[in-house]
Structures are given as C-alpha cells and as structure tokens.
Amino acid sequence: MKLLLDTHIWLWGLREPNRLGSRTLSNLRDSANEIWLSPISTWEALLLHSKGKIQLKVDLAEWLAESTEGTREAPLTHEIALVAQQLPLHQDPADRFLVATAKVLDLTLVTADERLLGLGNIKTLANR
Numbered sequence: 001m002k003l004l005l006d007t008h009i010w011l012w013g014l015r016e017p018n019r020l021g022s023r024t025l026s027n028l029r030d031s032a033n034e035i036w037l038s039p040i041s042t043w044e045a046l047l048l049h050s051k052g053k054i055q056l057k058v059d060l061a062e063w064l065a066e067s068t069e070g071t072r073e074a075p076l077t078h079e080i081a082l083v084a085q086q087l088p089l090h091q092d093p094a095d096r097f098l099v100a101t102a103k104v105l106d107l108t109l110v111t112a113d114e115r116l117l118g119l120g121n122i123k124t125l126a127n128r
Helices: 007-015 022-029 039-050 060-067 078-086 093-105
Strands: 002-005 034-037 108-111 124-126
Touching (some): 007 108, 022 108, 034 039
Parallel strands (some): 002 034, 002 108, 108 124
C-alpha cells in the first residue's frame, strides 16, 4: 500500500507515537508499504515551529533530513494544484493539497481528521 501521511500523523510518529492507533502503527511499520510525505507537510511543520506551537531542532535542515528519512517525497504538480482547487472540501489549503495529492497519485491518506475520512473516491486510512 502507498500511504500518504497527513501532517499530524507524521509529526505524531516522530514526537508522540503513542497517539497513533495500533492499525496505523502496523501499516507504517509494514515494509511492504511505501510511506509518502508531501512538501505541504514540511511547510505546515515549519509554520507550526515558527509560531512556537511545536519545537524542532535548531538546525532545520538537519531536522528535515532526519524526519523524512525512509519516506518518498510526493511531488507538488500543476495537476495537484488544479485538483486541490476543485475539491468540494473545507478551505484549509494544506488539507486540500494533501487530499489532491492522494487523489492524483493514487495514495491512501492516513489521517485522524474526521473531515478527511470517507471522501468518496479518495482512499483514506483512519488512525485507529
């Protein structure tokens, strides 16, 4: 399975793994699965850091290299931008880009966000 991590799932895995459900942990640890991250999640994490909501390493480049090790970087394409704009979804830009990325690249979005679960033709995996 190709799993795209929602930003909070990625950060929980790094900082608070006890917040991840057993099924989520099992899927993340399964070597047959590919773990994907969007640059949008990096952007969100850096914004949270700049606002003082989370603390990252002082050397952000080092933090980024360590925290994305073993993951695949999802591209941010023109098609994804178009799909993000066309989604019948709330206006959070990060959520729109993540859902569009999952849709365009045929990835399963791993999330605890109830607003993103069961969006029809977008595959999701609830944090359980």
